[in-house]
Amino acid sequence: MTKLLDDLAGHYSSIINGLGEDTDREGLQDTPMRAAKAMQFLTQGYQQSLSDLVNNAVFESAMDEMVVVQDIELYSMCEHHMLPFIGKCHIAYLPQGRVLGLSKFARIVDMYARRLQIQENLTRQIAEAIEEVTNAKGVAVVIEAQHMCMMMRGVEKQNSRMKTSMMLGQFRKSQATRTEFLNLIGNNR
Ligand SMILES: Nc1nc2c(ncn2[C@@H]2O[C@H](COP(=O)(O)OP(=O)(O)OP(=O)(O)O)[C@@H](O)[C@H]2O)c(=O)[nH]1
Numbered sequence: 200m201t202k203l204l205d206d207l208a209g210h211y212s213s214i215i216n217g218l219g220e221d222t223d224r225e226g227l228q229d230t231p232m233r234a235a236k237a238m239q240f241l242t243q244g245y246q247q248s249l250s251d252l253v254n255n256a257v258f259e260s261a262m263d264e265m266v267v268v269q270d271i272e273l274y275s276m277c278e279h280h281m282l283p284f285i286g287k288c289h290i291a292y293l294p295q296g297r298v299l300g301l302s303k304f305a306r307i308v309d310m311y312a313r314r315l316q317i318q319e320n321l322t323r324q325i326a327e328a329i330e331e332v333t334n335a336k337g338v339a340v341v342i343e344a345q346h347m348c349m350m351m352r353g354v355e356k357q358n359s360r361m362k363t364s365m366m367l368g369q370f371r372k373s374q375a376t377r378t379e380f381l382n383l384i385g386n387n388r
């Protein structure tokens with residue numbers, strides 16, 4: 200058991216006691232350590248690096264048309280309340296000589312999602328990472344998500360969704376390229 204995990208579990212004990220609960224009662228005895236492990240999992244993106252994660256899975260290819268990977272599910276934690284936000288990420292890029300291994304898109308999404316985030320920065324970081332590893336002519340990322348801090352508390356709105364987009368290179372320059380991407384993912388959702 201690492202010191203970090205022990206420390207986190209100690210903090211969770213304080214929180215639980217601070218809420219007026221009893222960490223010695225049966226149902227809560229193992230909760231501080233469980234919660235610590237869960238939080239460590241949900242923030243494991245801090246321990247990862249782009250190059251380790253991509254693991255050289257970038258392949259030569261003459262493909263130079265748009266590639267879209269859509270509906271990648273996403274679980275992140277808002278940095279303001281440390282409550283989850285949950286949604287989908289859609290990614291497109293225009294390769295120029297190199298394509299990225301398909302699973303790596305999801306791994307890149309998870310690496311940045313498993314940190315304390317705001318949706319706007321998450322969107323930008325994913326786009327910039329894909330640009331960096333592929334050297335693509337353009338990268339587009341759209342995220343649509345629901346924020347528990349808006350639903351379970353605060354303004355308590357259950358049906359609002361936040362959509363963010365980041366367009367780099369050709370997607371930023373060309374309206375036609377952007378429109379093609381938005382049509383492919385179904386921009387009426
Ligand atoms: N732009 C953006 N805002 C976010 C995100 N996640 C949470 N927020 C917002 O961060 C803001 C924090 O506002 P504060 O007034 O400091 O905190 P608060 O009193 O808890 O705000 P309420 O949620 O309005 O009750 C809120 O408006 C949240 O909705 C995000 O990913 N992007």
Ligand SMILES: [Zn+2]
Binds near residue numbers: 346
């Ligand atoms: Zn929040």
